[in-house]
Amino acid sequence: MIEMEKQSVNPVKEETASSNIFEVQDLNLWYGDDQALYEINMDIPKYQVTAIIGPSGCGKSTFIKTLNRMVEMVPSVKTTGAINYGDQNIYEEKYRVEDLRMKVGMVFQKPNPFPKSVYENVAYGPKIHGIKDKKTLDQIVERSLRGAAIWDEVKDRLNENAFGLSGGQQQRVCIARALAVEPDVILMDEPTSALDPISTSKVEELIQELKKEYSIVIVTHNMQQAARISDRTGFFLNGELVEYANTNQLFQTPTDKRTEDYITGRFG
Numbered sequence: 001m002i003e004m005e006k007q008s009v010n011p012v013k014e015e016t017a018s019s020n021i022f023e024v025q026d027l028n029l030w031y032g033d034d035q036a037l038y039e040i041n042m043d044i045p046k047y048q049v050t051a052i053i054g055p056s057g058c059g060k061s062t063f064i065k066t067l068n069r070m071v072e073m074v075p076s077v078k079t080t081g082a083i084n085y086g087d088q089n090i091y092e093e094k095y096r097v098e099d100l101r102m103k104v105g106m107v108f109q110k111p112n113p114f115p116k117s118v119y120e121n122v123a124y125g126p127k128i129h130g131i132k133d134k135k136t137l138d139q140i141v142e143r144s145l146r147g148a149a150i151w152d153e154v155k156d157r158l159n160e161n162a163f164g165l166s167g168g169q170q171q172r173v174c175i176a177r178a179l180a181v182e183p184d185v186i187l188m189d190e191p192t193s194a195l196d197p198i199s200t201s202k203v204e205e206l207i208q209e210l211k212k213e214y215s216i217v218i219v220t221h222n223m224q225q226a227a228r229i230s231d232r233t234g235f236f237l238n239g240e241l242v243e244y245a246n247t248n249q250l251f252q253t254p255t256d257k258r259t260e261d262y263i264t265g266r267f268g
């Protein structure tokens with residue numbers, strides 16, 4: 001079993017509803033006729049790191065993309081159930097997806113900066129939302145880059161193309177870009193899988209800092225990473241949420257045989 005030093009957190013169901021950023025209720029999802037998620041029920045706590053683990057194809061990326069409705073970019077997608085964010089179900093027809101995406105930022109597996117300067121990458125979202133004043137934009141860019149622990153490395157390179165940065169630096173610029181629109185939640189889909197170990201540990205440290213101000217959901221293939229950085233972990237298998245518990249408990253005393261088999265390396 002994986003060694004853990006972190007304090008454990010109480011299971012969400014013992015907490016009040018307002019301590020959750022999302023409450024996923026009976027969520028099912030199909031790509032055309034193929035069902036990819038089955039009856040997912042999951043309360044995702046505020047200001048914590050929630051990790052999603054499971055073998056390839058189990059539905060991790062599909063699930064995380066339901067949280068900002070990015071999954072709907074696939075035209076054949078159908079969902080049933082609800083995801084409550086605040087007091088609203090984000091799958092209600094009247095819910096404006098643009099509002100959701102402002103509050104629920106996303107960072108992807110491969111760093112994907114725009115082919116623009118570091119400054120423009122971070123200022124892009126605020127500009128789209130109507131901020132034009134140069135001084136205000138300068139402040140947002142600095143604050144976001146500081147928040148993503150990359151300011152010192154890029155403060156003299158703000159006008160250089162972001163493609164000229166290392167992969168790990170690009171990923172932190174992408175995190176700064178997500179922070180610039182002041183989200184509540186940051187979704188991360190395997191954010192370190194394309195990074196070297198030093199960049200990975202920088203991003204992992206950053207995640208620990210970010211959870212003071214944001215709620216974080218991270219998909220990871222890497223169980224050690226989930227154990228190191230998350231407060232709660234959900235284990236997915238074949239589109240089902242098999243087990244969801246505080247991370248310590250899930251890795252040390254899993255209650256489901258399938259979780260135990262997976263974390264002890266018997267499959268996956």
Ligand SMILES: Nc1ncnc2c1ncn2[C@@H]1O[C@H](COP(=O)(O)OP(=O)(O)OP(=O)(O)O)[C@@H](O)[C@H]1O
Nearest residue numbers: 031036054055056057058059060061062063074221
């Ligand atoms: N755009 C799509 N169209 C049709 N089926 C899809 C699409 N994306 C994913 N799927 C299917 O949904 C299921 C879950 O895939 P998903 O990518 O969510 O799994 P995953 O756990 O993130 O896998 P990996 O760890 O390999 O990234 C798989 O059977 C996959 O083939």
